[in-house]
Amino acid sequence: MPSTNTDFDQSIGLTPGRTFLTSGQKVGQVFVGFGLLLLLAAAFGSEALSPLRFFASGLVSLAFGLAIYYVPDLTAPTTALSSGERVGLGLFGFGLLMLIATLAGLGSLAPALFFWLGTGLVTLGGLLFIRARYAGRPGGIRNDGVMFSNTMSRGAVGWLLGIVFTGFYVLLYWFPAALEGLIRTMDPLSWVLHGKPADQWFMYGTFYTLAVLVMGVRALYKYRHNRYQRIRTFSVMFFQLVFAYLIPSILVLFNRPEFYFSYFWPLKYNYLWPSDVQWLMSQPGGLGVFMVFWAAALSFIATPILTYFWGKRWYCSWVCGCGGLAETLGDPWRHLSDKSVKAWQIERWMIHAVLVFVVATTAVLWINSATEGAVLGGLSGAYARVYGFLIGSVFAGVIGVGFYPVMGSRMWCRFGCPMAATLGIFQKYFSRFRITTNGGQCISCGNCSTYCEMGIDVRWYAQRGQNIIRASCVGCGVCSAVCPRGVLSLENGPREERYNGPALITEDLTILTDEDVEAGAI
Amino acid sequence: MHIVIVGNGVTGITTARFVRKMSDHRITVISAESDHFYSRPALMYLYMGHLTYEQTKPYADDFWEKNRIELLRDYVREADVAGKRLFLSSGAALSYDRLVLATGSQSNKFGWPGQDLDGVQGLYGLYDLERMEQNTQGIRRAVVVGGGLIGVEMAEMLHARHLPVTFLVRERGYMDYLLPPEEADMVGRQIRSHGIDLRLGTELKAVLGDEEGRVRAVVTSAGEEIACGFVGLTVGVHPNVDLAKASGIETNRGVLVNRFFETSAPDVYAAGDCAEFREPLPGRKPVEQLWYTGRMHGRTLARTLCGRRTPYRPGVFFNSAKFFDLEYQTYGDVPPALGPGLRTLYWEHPNGDRCIRINYREADGAVTGFNVMGVRYRHAVCAAWIREGRSIRFVLEHLGAANFDPEFFTQFEAEVVATYNAGHPEAPVRLKRKRGLRALLTH
Ligand SMILES: Cc1cc2nc3c(=O)[nH]c(=O)nc-3n(C[C@H](O)[C@H](O)[C@H](O)COP(=O)(O)OP(=O)(O)OC[C@H]3O[C@@H](n4cnc5c(N)ncnc54)[C@H](O)[C@@H]3O)c2cc1C
Ligand code: SF4
Numbered sequence: 026m027p028s029t030n031t032d033f034d035q036s037i038g039l040t041p042g043r044t045f046l047t048s049g050q051k052v053g054q055v056f057v058g059f060g061l062l063l064l065l066a067a068a069f070g071s072e073a074l075s076p077l078r079f080f081a082s083g084l085v086s087l088a089f090g091l092a093i094y095y096v097p098d099l100t101a102p103t104t105a106l107s108s109g110e111r112v113g114l115g116l117f118g119f120g121l122l123m124l125i126a127t128l129a130g131l132g133s134l135a136p137a138l139f140f141w142l143g144t145g146l147v148t149l150g151g152l153l154f155i156r157a158r159y160a161g162r163p164g165g166i167r168n169d170g171v172m173f174s175n176t177m178s179r180g181a182v183g184w185l186l187g188i189v190f191t192g193f194y195v196l197l198y199w200f201p202a203a204l205e206g207l208i209r210t211m212d213p214l215s216w217v218l219h220g221k222p223a224d225q226w227f228m229y230g231t232f233y234t235l236a237v238l239v240m241g242v243r244a245l246y247k248y249r250h251n252r253y254q255r256i257r258t259f260s261v262m263f264f265q266l267v268f269a270y271l272i273p274s275i276l277v278l279f280n281r282p283e284f285y286f287s288y289f290w291p292l293k294y295n296y297l298w299p300s301d302v303q304w305l306m307s308q309p310g311g312l313g314v315f316m317v318f319w320a321a322a323l324s325f326i327a328t329p330i331l332t333y334f335w336g337k338r339w340y341c342s343w344v345c346g347c348g349g350l351a352e353t354l355g356d357p358w359r360h361l362s363d364k365s366v367k368a369w370q371i372e373r374w375m376i377h378a379v380l381v382f383v384v385a386t387t388a389v390l391w392i393n394s395a396t397e398g399a400v401l402g403g404l405s406g407a408y409a410r411v412y413g414f415l416i417g418s419v420f421a422g423v424i425g426v427g428f429y430p431v432m433g434s435r436m437w438c439r440f441g442c443p444m445a446a447t448l449g450i451f452q453k454y455f456s457r458f459r460i461t462t463n464g465g466q467c468i469s470c471g472n473c474s475t476y477c478e479m480g481i482d483v484r485w486y487a488q489r490g491q492n493i494i495r496a497s498c499v500g501c502g503v504c505s506a507v508c509p510r511g512v513l514s515l516e517n518g519p520r521e522e523r524y525n526g527p528a529l530i531t532e533d534l535t536i537l538t539d540e541d542v543e544a545g546a547i
Numbered sequence: 548m549h550i551v552i553v554g555n556g557v558t559g560i561t562t563a564r565f566v567r568k569m570s571d572h573r574i575t576v577i578s579a580e581s582d583h584f585y586s587r588p589a590l591m592y593l594y595m596g597h598l599t600y601e602q603t604k605p606y607a608d609d610f611w612e613k614n615r616i617e618l619l620r621d622y623v624r625e626a627d628v629a630g631k632r633l634f635l636s637s638g639a640a641l642s643y644d645r646l647v648l649a650t651g652s653q654s655n656k657f658g659w660p661g662q663d664l665d666g667v668q669g670l671y672g673l674y675d676l677e678r679m680e681q682n683t684q685g686i687r688r689a690v691v692v693g694g695g696l697i698g699v700e701m702a703e704m705l706h707a708r709h710l711p712v713t714f715l716v717r718e719r720g721y722m723d724y725l726l727p728p729e730e731a732d733m734v735g736r737q738i739r740s741h742g743i744d745l746r747l748g749t750e751l752k753a754v755l756g757d758e759e760g761r762v763r764a765v766v767t768s769a770g771e772e773i774a775c776g777f778v779g780l781t782v783g784v785h786p787n788v789d790l791a792k793a794s795g796i797e798t799n800r801g802v803l804v805n806r807f808f809e810t811s812a813p814d815v816y817a818a819g820d821c822a823e824f825r826e827p828l829p830g831r832k833p834v835e836q837l838w839y840t841g842r843m844h845g846r847t848l849a850r851t852l853c854g855r856r857t858p859y860r861p862g863v864f865f866n867s868a869k870f871f872d873l874e875y876q877t878y879g880d881v882p883p884a885l886g887p888g889l890r891t892l893y894w895e896h897p898n899g900d901r902c903i904r905i906n907y908r909e910a911d912g913a914v915t916g917f918n919v920m921g922v923r924y925r926h927a928v929c930a931a932w933i934r935e936g937r938s939i940r941f942v943l944e945h946l947g948a949a950n951f952d953p954e955f956f957t958q959f960e961a962e963v964v965a966t967y968n969a970g971h972p973e974a975p976v977r978l979k980r981k982r983g984l985r986a987l988l989t990h
């Protein structure tokens with residue numbers, strides 16, 4: 026029985042957890058030692074192995090190690106670890122060391138070996154850790170200790186992870202040369218899938234897909250009592266692996282244009298930009314034409330229809346890769362989204378501004394192309410690059426994912442994604458989707474609002490018996506899953522009476538609908 | 548007019564909100580426990596780390612000023628009901644035109660030897676939660692006494708902190724004074740499946756302390772001594788009538804009120820947990836200590852306060868709870884033992900972790916109550932069926948409309964109908980509706 030397992034006695038705040046503190050410090054020491062080793066190796070650098078890289082990655086390891094050693098919060102665990110979890114974490118940590126080693130350039134020496142030692146062990150360690158944490162315990166909502174966790178609630182680990190994620194994106198977008206060693210470890214895989222050496226995007230795609238898969242396994246375990254969550258998680262894992270990773274790779278392998286069938290304009294803005302369209306149309310065979318047709322059809326025909334029937338969730342929490350990463354890798358931080366009315370105002374303003382920006386960019390590009398550059402000339406290219414830089418890179422990547430551990434998992438989806446903006450407008454005004462509340466059963470506990478990754482104050486509606494129809498709701502279903510009183514249900518149905526509960530309940534004093542809704546403000 | 552409300556729980560706050568909605572009266576809410584309204588049923592999630600205190604507040608802090616509801620953090624010692632004045636602990640006095648007592652409940656204690664030792668406590672408010680945080684530091688086992696709704700919550704709280712829990716419950720079946728035996732068994736199994744050492748039919752005899760006055764063990768009615776560092780006493784609550792008594796307002800178990808929540812003193816009202824109806828409503832208890840009840844009281848009372856004198860008329864009874872992972876919802880009346888003239892249709896999943904029970908009258912087949920565990924049912928639909936006296940056959944035919952589980956969950960309505968049909972082979976019922984909103988709206 027897990028509960029009587031005295032291994033867990035030293036849990037959240039019950040005992041200071043001395044023993045773990047020291048083992049945490051040992052981990053710090055290992056990183057420090059490894060860093061010193063790399064620094065030392067820098068002195069013996071050669072033509073093939075640049076001393077600079079050794080020096081830099083040595084510093085990274087050293088910084089890591091010192092942080093772990095000296096910031097007590099980083100090592101004092103809020104929950105004690107079982108032996109299985111420790112094995113998993115140990116392998117994960119070793120894998121991390123090896124990833125640092127690849128950065129030093131060792132990855133270029135023996136790519137396959139370091140692929141398995143780094144990426145392989147991180148994956149394996151992660152999976153073992155997840156298994157040890159969840160398997161063999163009863164399914165059900167277990168957010169135990171989330172608010173005490175320094176990983177999940179903006180503690181030291183959270184901030185450290187935020188820095189690491191953000192740093193990774195900065196290197197990836199603007200200094201890919203720094204990641205050379207890591208990229209080389211992907212060469213063997215890239216040859217198989219791509220038929221050519223890896224570039225930074227292949228490396229990124231591989232990590233991205235692994236993150237969705239490994240953390241997807243975690244989500245499958247965590248929500249295993251809930252069939253909606255299981256199917257939905259499986260769906261995002263499938264779409265990421267097959268549609269956003271394998272198919273584009275195989276297309277390249279067969280000398281076809283790299284194309285993501287699961288991303289559409291305006292999220293994948295360039296798919297309907299003249300440059301891409303013209304390039305695709307010029308491809309030999311019918312494939313390029315089909316791709317253009319697909320992109321346009323999905324954007325303009327399928328999207329409204331699917332959203333009409335099921336709300337924006339068919340895409341945002343079932344298919345989309347950004348959503349997929351948020352629902353898997355981002356799940357531990359979903360409660361960090363800001364629930365204030367202020368945040369909601371900023372959200373509406375910002376996301377629609379981005380939508381206008383992308384529509385305008387697209388329009389300008391087409392006008393320019395139709396007039397053969399007469400309107401803007403070279404300027405339209407610059408305009409497009411500005412969009413790509415600000416929205417495509419900074420927002421979607423650096424802030425969107427980098428800030429997961431600090432600002433929650435759906436920053437990009439909520440504040441920046443133009444696709445979410447269009448889907449949201451459809452969802453709000455032309456959809457059969459709503460979250461229904463169950464009469465008067467709400468106890469105003471706040472679980473739903475807290476665990477809504479989109480920052481929707483679900484309780485505000487639930488406690489007055491009002492249906493939830495919000496443009497931003499991605500239909501992840503977690504509010505319904507965490508509600509301890511069975512109050513919330515995601516449903517599709519006739520559009521009449523979507524805003525009220527079913528008519529049956531209004532006369533009843535037990536339920537707060539009628540007057541509450543009329544009065545609006547209070 | 549100045550309306551003063553004592554107590555910022557769900558009753559006091561609902562009253563204040565609806566008074567504001569209907570009028571421009573000056574409203575002051577005084578409470579000793581917290582600056583702002585928070586959700587008492589969410590207390591457990593604070594200790595378990597699911598939520599922070601901020602997240603248990605149903606309204607943002609600026610809500611009160613925006614809606615001109617004045618909040619005062621103080622303890623009201625006494626009301627001078629003749630002079631319409633309140634005396635506060637801070638020494639201040641406050642006059643009112645109408646006074647609402649929404650003072651809630653207090654935890655029961657039954658005079659056990661050792662019940663006042665360090666490390667022995669109940670669970671009602673924020674203060675208890677703070678003590679529980681301190682009292683459970685560094686302990687090796689906890690004992691929870693009393694098998695009500697708060698008891699199981701406390702067991703779950705301790706369990707979430709990986710503390711071994713022994714759970715003493717007087718009754719032979721868990722909450723068998725409220726639940727039929729099958730449901731009581733199911734809850735018992737659920738509690739045990741989480742590794743809780745549940746002792747049914749066992750009472751607390753005494754709490755033993757060490758030299759420093761801290762609990763070191765309990766003695767049970769079976770004579771067993773169980774070493775522990777913490778004892779949770781969750782043996783029910785009683786209405787908090789301190790203020791009413793000090794002010795000479797008539798009380799029994801609770802503050803006595805009529806159907807308009809009027810107490811024995813002029814312009815003084817009482818509602819929520821602390822109120823007791825002089826004449827109980829048909830089929831309901833004179834004191835009903837529930838969140839939902841407090842909310843309905845507050846809403847009704849607000850009308851009276853605003854000059855639309857309205858009697859309390861609750862709809863069909865409903866309640867819900869969660870026992871570890873087992874969700875429970877009930878609609879209408881489901882007594883622990885079947886009364887005369889009643890029949891019951893009970894279906895249980897072979898795994899023993901879900902059930903659906905429908906009670907109905909033998910004479911005309913009208914349904915009277917639902918119990919569901921591990922399944923969610925729609926409040927509106929079940930209440931309407933009961934209110935309209937729909938027959939069991941009608942209900943079974945349309946049972947899908949009551950299903951409120953998330954999408955893709957297995958639906959068990961066909962099994963329920965099959966269970967019924969097994970007992971009525973001569974006239975089987977056919978399930979016409981699966982779940983879905985269309986079914987509901989065209990119903
Ligand atoms: C742990 C726990 C879990 C629960 N879970 C559920 C549940 O799941 N479902 C359900 O239906 N019910 C539940 N309940 C019961 C529910 O919380 C109560 O019925 C409800 O809170 C009562 O509301 P109230 O406003 O009448 O009183 P309270 O919420 O008790 O508010 C009264 C307030 O008045 C203050 N007060 C009292 N006297 C004075 C004075 N003289 N001066 C100043 N202030 C004063 C008190 O400090 C208190 O803050 C639970 C209760 C507890 C303790
Ligand atoms: S409202 Fe519920 S379903 Fe919608 S995004 Fe928030 S948690 Fe997910």
Ligand code: SF4
Nearest residue numbers: 467468470471473508
């Ligand atoms: S809807 Fe459920 S989770 Fe949300 S506040 Fe109400 S009871 Fe809590």
